[in-house]
Amino acid sequence: MAVIAAHGHGVESHGASHMSPEKRLRVNRVGLWLFFFSESIIFGLLFTSRFFLLGTHQEHVDQFLGLVITIVLLASSVTAYTAETAMEKGNRKLAQWALLGTILLGVVFAVGVGFEWSVAEFGLKLSEEHHQEPQNVVFGTVFFTMTGLHAAHVVSGVGMLVLAFIMLSRGHFSKESHWGISSTIMYWHFVDVVWVFYYPALYLVAG
Numbered sequence: 001m002a003v004i005a006a007h008g009h010g011v012e013s014h015g016a017s018h019m020s021p022e023k024r025l026r027v028n029r030v031g032l033w034l035f036f037f038s039e040s041i042i043f044g045l046l047f048t049s050r051f052f053l054l055g056t057h058q059e060h061v062d063q064f065l066g067l068v069i070t071i072v073l074l075a076s077s078v079t080a081y082t083a084e085t086a087m088e089k090g091n092r093k094l095a096q097w098a099l100l101g102t103i104l105l106g107v108v109f110a111v112g113v114g115f116e117w118s119v120a121e122f123g124l125k126l127s128e129e130h131h132q133e134p135q136n137v138v139f140g141t142v143f144f145t146m147t148g149l150h151a152a153h154v155v156s157g158v159g160m161l162v163l164a165f166i167m168l169s170r171g172h173f174s175k176e177s178h179w180g181i182s183s184t185i186m187y188w189h190f191v192d193v194v195w196v197f198y199y200p201a202l203y204l205v206a207g
Contacts, residue, residue, distance in 0.1 A: 028183065046146050066202070070195065073195055074192065075105055083095045083099045083102060096169060100165060102161055106161065113150075161188065
């Protein structure tokens with residue numbers, strides 16, 4: 001019985017380790033979408049908290065900077081899409097340049113958010129009675145939490161794009177097999193979509 005059990009266990013392990021590429025790709029896609037779903041809950045809760053805590057109140061924010069970093073991030077989605085479609089057509093050189101462009105645009109966005117933090121005064125302004133204005137404090141908390149979590153995802157996305165770029169430069173991936181690039185770009189698009197909702201909520205909505 002022990003021999004049979006061991007043999008059966010061996011057969012199961014052997015079968016699992018030889019999963020077909022098509023099945024493995026389906027499993028990977030399902031796992032990625034489940035990840036997006038869980039992340040959407042977190043981002044969604046923060047999004048709703050902005051209106052629950054503040055209503056339509058909005059502190060002074062740098063509208064020009066907010067618009068610029070939004071355009072930069074949207075442009076990075078274009079270069080990311082270009083990289084993916086280039087790999088689908090087997091154009092490795094174009095995919096490399098498009099990945100590099102996406103990385104640079106992502107860095108510019110992160111730097112822009114960092115600059116916004118450095119000049120923001122939410123929660124630091126004092127009223128005439130020398131007391132902190134509660135609404136300023138709340139907006140600052142919401143603003144830094146929302147942009148901070150999003151920026152952390154942008155930085156992690158840049159890291160994954162850098163890894164994909166290095167692997168592509170070393171000969172990994174092909175026209176037929178490039179899930180590493182496709183999944184990374186799907187993650188990047190997800191982060192961009194989140195910002196499409198965060199930008200108006202933080203920069204445009206006002207009472």
